[in-house]
Amino acid sequence: xxxxxxxxxxxxxxxxxxxxxxxxxxxxxxxxxxxxxxxxxxxxxxxxxxxxxxxxxxxxxxxxxxxxxxxxxxxxxxxxxxxxxxxxxxxxxxxxxxxxxxxxxxxxxxxxxxxxxxxxxxxxxxxxxxxxxxxxxxxxxxxxxxxxxxxxxxxxxxxxxxxxxx
Amino acid sequence: xxxxxxxxxxxxxxxxxxxxxxxxxxxxxxxxxxxxxxxxxxxxxxxxxxxxxxxxxxxxxxxxxxxxxxxxxxxxxxxxxxxxxxxxxxxxxxxxxxxxxxxxxxxxxxxxxxxxxxxxxxxxxxxxxxxxxxxxxxxxxxxxxxxxxxx
Amino acid sequence: xxxxxxxxxxxxxxxxxxxxxxxxxxxxxxxxxxxxxxxxxxxxxxxxxxxxxxxxxxxxxxxxxxxxxxxxxxxxxxxxxxxxxxxxxxxxxxxxxxxxxxxxxxxxxxxxxxxxxxx
Numbered sequence: 001x002x003x004x005x006x007x008x009x010x011x012x013x014x015x016x017x018x019x020x021x022x023x024x025x026x027x028x029x030x031x032x033x034x035x036x037x038x039x040x041x042x043x044x045x046x047x048x049x050x051x052x053x054x055x056x057x058x059x060x061x062x063x064x065x066x067x068x069x070x071x072x073x074x075x076x077x078x079x080x081x082x083x084x085x086x087x088x089x090x091x092x093x094x095x096x097x098x099x100x101x102x103x104x105x106x107x108x109x110x111x112x113x114x115x116x117x118x119x120x121x122x123x124x125x126x127x128x129x130x131x132x133x134x135x136x137x138x139x140x141x142x143x144x145x146x147x148x149x150x151x152x153x154x155x156x157x158x159x160x161x162x163x164x165x166x
Numbered sequence: 167x168x169x170x171x172x173x174x175x176x177x178x179x180x181x182x183x184x185x186x187x188x189x190x191x192x193x194x195x196x197x198x199x200x201x202x203x204x205x206x207x208x209x210x211x212x213x214x215x216x217x218x219x220x221x222x223x224x225x226x227x228x229x230x231x232x233x234x235x236x237x238x239x240x241x242x243x244x245x246x247x248x249x250x251x252x253x254x255x256x257x258x259x260x261x262x263x264x265x266x267x268x269x270x271x272x273x274x275x276x277x278x279x280x281x282x283x284x285x286x287x288x289x290x291x292x293x294x295x296x297x298x299x300x301x302x303x304x305x306x307x308x309x310x311x312x313x314x315x316x317x
Numbered sequence: 318x319x320x321x322x323x324x325x326x327x328x329x330x331x332x333x334x335x336x337x338x339x340x341x342x343x344x345x346x347x348x349x350x351x352x353x354x355x356x357x358x359x360x361x362x363x364x365x366x367x368x369x370x371x372x373x374x375x376x377x378x379x380x381x382x383x384x385x386x387x388x389x390x391x392x393x394x395x396x397x398x399x400x401x402x403x404x405x406x407x408x409x410x411x412x413x414x415x416x417x418x419x420x421x422x423x424x425x426x427x428x429x430x431x432x433x434x435x436x
Contacts, residue, residue: 210321220381224377224378224381227377228374228375228377228378232375246433249429249432249433249436250429250430250433253429253432254425254426254428254429256377257352257356257377257380257425258421258422258425258426260352260380260381260384261349261352261418261421261422264345264348264349264384264388265345265414265418267341267345267388268338268341268342268345268411268414271321271337271338271341272338272341272407272411274321274322274324274325275324275325275334275335275337275338276334276335276338276404276407277325279404284404284408285404285405285408286338286404286407286408286411288408289408289411289412289415290411292411292412292415293411293414293415293418296415296418296419300422
C-alpha cells in the first residue's frame with residue numbers, strides 16, 4: 001500500500017513539475033514574436049491540464065500518506081515542519097493560479113511562484129529530514145521566488161534581444 | 167480495516183474531492199466564457215462530496231472520536247488541537263455543505279446569467295471561494311488534530 | 318441530474334428562479350445564524366448543550382440536524398412569502414450569505430480561542 005502511495009505521489013509531482021516547467025518554456029518560446037497563436041494557446045492549455053492532474057494526484061496521494069501515518073501510529077510525522085511547509089506551498093499553487101486569473105498578481109510574479117512552489121515541493125519530498133524550522137524553510141522558499149523571478153526575467157530579456165537582432 | 171477507519175478515510179477523501187471540485191468551479195467562474203455544463207457538474211460533485219464527508223465524519227466523530235481520540239489529545243502536549251482546532255472545525259464545517267448546495271442550485275438556475283456575466287455570477291464565485299478556502303483550512307486543521315493523537 | 322434540470326426548466330418558465338435562489342440564500346443565512354447561536358449558547362449555557370445531547374444523542378448531531386431543518390424550513394417559508402423575484406435581490410442575498418458565513422466562521426473560531434485561553 002505504501003509503495004502504491006509513493007508511486008502515485010511521484011507521478012503527481014512529475015506531472016506537476018514537468019507541466020509547470022514545459023508550460024513556462026513553451027510560453028517563453030511562444031512570446032518570442034510577442035503573440036501567442038491559437039495553436040500555441042492549445043498546447044499551453046494541455047500543459048496546464050497536465051499540471052492540474054498532477055496537483056490532484058499529489059494532493060490525494062499526499063493526504064493518503066497522512067491517513068496512513070495516522071492509522072499506523074506514526075502521528076508524530078504530522079507535526080513535521082517540513083511537511084507543513086510542503087502543504088502550505090502546495091496550497092499556494094492553486095491560490096497563485098486564481099490570483100493570476102483575476103489579475104491580482106502580474107505574470108512576472110505568478111510564474112516564478114508556480115515554478116518555485118513545484119520545485120520546492122519536489123525537493124522537500126526528496127529529503128526525509130531537513131535541519132530547518134518551518135519559518136526557515138518558508139524564508140528560503142520566498143527568497144527562491146525572487147531568484148527565479150530574476151532568472152526568468154533574464155531569460156525572457158535574452159530571447160527578446162535575440163528576436164530584435166534577428 | 168474497520169468500519170470506523172473506513173469512515174474516517176471516506177470523510178477525508180470526499181472532503182478533499184469537495185474542495186478540489188470547488189477549486190475547479192472557481193477556475194470555471196473566472197474563465198472569459200464559463201462552461202456552464204462543467205460548472206454544473208463540478209457543483210454537484212462538490213455538494214455531494216461534502217454531504218458524504220459530513221455523514222461519514224459524523225459516524226466517526228459520534229461513535230469513536232469523543233470516547234477514544236479526544237481523551238488522548240487532551241492528555242497530550244497539544245490539548246489545543248481539540249479545544250480550539252477540533253471544536254472550531256466541527257462547527258464551522260456545518261456551513262460548507264449548505265453553502266455548496268446554494269451554489270449548486272444557483273448555478274443550475276442562473277446558468278444564462280452566469281454566461282452573460284451578470285452580477286449573480288460574482289456572488290456565486292465569492293461563495294465558491296469561501297467553500298474552497300474554508301475547505302482547505304479545515305483539511306489542514308484535520309492534519310493538525312490527527313498529529314496530536316499521541317499517547 | 319434530471320431532477321435539477323427539470324426544476325430549472327419549470328423555474329425558467331414561470332420566472333421564479335431568482336425567487337428560488339433568494340429563498341435558499343435566506344434559508345442558508347438563517348441556518349448559519351442558528352448554528353452560531355447554538356454553538357455560542359451551548360458553551361455559555363450548559364442546559365442548552367444538555368438538551369441537544371438528550372434530544373439528539375449528541376450535541377453536534379443536534380446542531381447538524383437543526384441546521385438542516387432551519388435551512389429547509391426557512392427556504393420554504395421564504396419561497397412562499399417572498400414577493401420580490403428580481404435578480405438584484407438574489408445577488409444581494411447571495412452576497413449577504415457570503416458575508417454572514419465568513420462572520421460566523423470568524424466568530425466561532427475566536428470563541429474557541431477565547432474559551433481555551435480562559436481555562
